[in-house]
Amino acid sequence: xxxxxxxxxxxxxxxxxxxxxxxxxxxxxxxxxxxxxxxxxxxxxxxxxxxxxxxxxxxxxxxxxxxxxxxxxxxxxxxxxxxxxxxxxxxxxxxxxx
Amino acid sequence: xxxxxxxxxxxxxxxxxxxxxxxxxxxxxxxxxxxxxxxxxxxxxxxxxxxxxxxxxxxxxxxxxxxxxxxxxxxxxxxxxxxxxxxxxxxxxxxxxxxxxxxxxxxxxxxxxxxxxxxxxxxxxxxxxxxxxxxxxxxxxxxxxxxxxxxxxxxxxxxxxxxxxxxxxxxxxxxxxxxxxxxxxxxxxxxxxxxxxxxxxxxxxxxxxxxxxxxxxxxxxxxxxxxxxxxxxxxxxxxxxxxxxxxxxxxxxxxxxxxxxxxxxxxxxxxxxxxxxxxxxxxxxxxxxxxxxxxxxxxxxxxxxxxxxxxxxxxxxxxxxxxxxxxxxxxxxxxxxxxxxxxxxxxxxxxxxxxxxxxxxxxxxxxxxxxxxxxxxxxxxxxxxxxxxxxxxxxxxxxxxxxxxxxxxxxxxxxxxxxxxxxxxxxxxxxxxxxxxxxxxxxxxxxxxxxxxxxxxxxxxxxxxxxxxxxx
Numbered sequence: 001x002x003x004x005x006x007x008x009x010x011x012x013x014x015x016x017x018x019x020x021x022x023x024x025x026x027x028x029x030x031x032x033x034x035x036x037x038x039x040x041x042x043x044x045x046x047x048x049x050x051x052x053x054x055x056x057x058x059x060x061x062x063x064x065x066x067x068x069x070x071x072x073x074x075x076x077x078x079x080x081x082x083x084x085x086x087x088x089x090x091x092x093x094x095x096x097x098x
Numbered sequence: 099x100x101x102x103x104x105x106x107x108x109x110x111x112x113x114x115x116x117x118x119x120x121x122x123x124x125x126x127x128x129x130x131x132x133x134x135x136x137x138x139x140x141x142x143x144x145x146x147x148x149x150x151x152x153x154x155x156x157x158x159x160x161x162x163x164x165x166x167x168x169x170x171x172x173x174x175x176x177x178x179x180x181x182x183x184x185x186x187x188x189x190x191x192x193x194x195x196x197x198x199x200x201x202x203x204x205x206x207x208x209x210x211x212x213x214x215x216x217x218x219x220x221x222x223x224x225x226x227x228x229x230x231x232x233x234x235x236x237x238x239x240x241x242x243x244x245x246x247x248x249x250x251x252x253x254x255x256x257x258x259x260x261x262x263x264x265x266x267x268x269x270x271x272x273x274x275x276x277x278x279x280x281x282x283x284x285x286x287x288x289x290x291x292x293x294x295x296x297x298x299x300x301x302x303x304x305x306x307x308x309x310x311x312x313x314x315x316x317x318x319x320x321x322x323x324x325x326x327x328x329x330x331x332x333x334x335x336x337x338x339x340x341x342x343x344x345x346x347x348x349x350x351x352x353x354x355x356x357x358x359x360x361x362x363x364x365x366x367x368x369x370x371x372x373x374x375x376x377x378x379x380x381x382x383x384x385x386x387x388x389x390x391x392x393x394x395x396x397x398x399x400x401x402x403x404x405x406x407x408x409x410x411x412x413x414x415x416x417x418x419x420x421x422x423x424x425x426x427x428x429x430x431x432x433x434x435x436x437x438x439x440x441x442x443x444x445x446x447x448x449x450x451x452x453x454x455x456x457x458x459x460x461x462x463x464x465x466x467x468x469x470x471x472x473x474x475x476x477x478x479x480x481x482x483x484x485x486x487x488x489x490x491x492x493x494x495x496x497x498x499x500x501x502x503x504x505x506x507x508x509x510x511x512x513x514x515x516x517x518x519x520x521x522x523x524x525x526x527x528x529x530x531x532x533x534x535x536x537x538x539x540x541x542x543x544x545x546x547x548x549x550x551x552x553x554x555x556x557x558x559x560x561x562x563x564x565x566x567x568x569x570x
Contacts, residue, residue: 001251001252001354002243002355003249005154005155005250007154008247025154027149027152035249036243036249042232050482051232053232055230055239055479056220056235057236057239058239059138059139060220061516062480062511062512062513063479073512073548078140078187
């Protein structure tokens with residue numbers, strides 16, 4: 001859906017999406033890195049299990065909810081990527097204790 | 099890394115680092131007031147100047163001169179003594195000007211003598227059939243990715259809606275080598291006539307020439323369909339097609355990405371939760387706070403600047419920020435206020451920045467069918483409530499948005515009504531033959547953004563707090 005402009009010279013940051021290494025860039029938000037990855041990063045809703053992708057990218061819609069480093073329901077559009085970050089696509093509601 | 103506020107008390111706390119917040123904090127701190135700036139994003143800029151300090155888009159022409167204005171505002175803030183904390187989510191503000199803010203998973207509490215809310219705007223809900231399907235996003239979302247990560251649409255891309263941002267985004271996508279297959283312009287034919295009496299003011303505003311040249315730039319490269327009266331997205335788990343009606347003719351085109359936009363509306367959650375009185379704005383079709391000429395709200399000590407005070411655009415936001423900050427300085431350090439630009443001069447700047455706004459508001463006033471959905475179209479994205487669900491609830495006695503919560507949980511999901519509130523108000527108003535003002539809005543409360551119970555439980559408690567809830 002999205003591609004990176006060639007002028008982007010930012011350093012690479014390696015993150016892991018459901019255990020698979022993905023190259024992000026310094027300064028990407030988690031949601032931007034996921035959308036740029038080309039992978040299937042659709043979460044599913046807590047109510048009906050419908051697939052969703054980020055909608056607003058500015059912190060208001062909560063369709064970017066994702067599990068980051070073991071913590072569920074994080075707004076991926078507000079969290080910058082960090083080297084080695086473990087991201088899990090959240091299916092359904094947040095699990096107890098995560 | 100998370101940094102807690104250095105003090106417990108501040109003269110001024112500014113919430114939001116967009117144009118209004120940046121200008122307000124720099125003015126307030128520059129006048130010697132202890133100033134704390136709290137902002138939810140990774141860096142300064144808000145939405146319009148997003149990633150201004152970090153964007154990988156280095157060719158300045160691509161984002162345009164209006165964007166780079168933000169760099170000067172950030173520089174002015176950094177040159178001041180304001181304490182700035184990013185990734186700080188304010189989740190409570192009350193009438194005592196006590197503020198709770200979540201930073202790195204822990205809450206901190208500060209008190210202000212004056213609060214300047216600069217929480218800006220968000221994109222108006224665009225509840226068409228299929229707007230929750232993956233691959234449908236807002237135009238603002240695409241612009242955010244473009245500015246902060248130099249990401250541009252790659253697959254079959256359709257942009258639909260109306261308003262200045264839509265054309266700016268299209269121009270920026272094209273300049274960065276992105277793909278746009280078609281633009282579907284939903285501006286109502288009647289709006290052109292309605293806007294005509296206000297055209298003169300717009301012709302003399304700086305937006306006119308820029309807007310025109312941007313539309314020319316885009317129209318030279320992309321097929322633009324105007325007069326679109328119906329719009330729907332479809333796809334099984336992923337966007338496959340966009341269908342629309344223009345000139346009475348229906349067409350369906352394959353698409354991977356649909357970017358929607360029909361203007362922006364004030365982000366009211368924090369202000370409303372603090373008890374600030376809002377009124378329905380019949381022209382801008384949204385809730386706007388009731389403010390005096392200095393931006394002071396109905397709650398003593400809370401001022402609102404920027405688009406959160408009613409949509410006025412970035413230039414107006416900067417001036418409103420300065421006005422609100424000057425009013426704070428007048429109240430807290432009158433001797434220093436004399437050294438700041440006079441209020442009369444600032445108000446003249448504001449009138450200039452707001453010139454042509456009525457024309458834009460009238461021309462780009464979204465049509466009813468794009469604001470008030472019907473049938474199976476989702477109204478509340480979080481709780482997955484359709485227009486029919488809402489109308490069925492009205493039929494059995496739901497009178498307004500707050501009653502509707504008990505029937506359908508609308509507005510009770512994580513977004514707390516940000517993406518459904520206006521739709522619910524207008525839908526219920528129409529169904530009950532009332533005005534939006536009569537129907538009202540969700541009663542908003544802290545926490546205005548979700549925090550974990552663990553974070554809440556870790557909040558320091560006084561002996562009196564514990565006594566209040568412990569039995570025996």
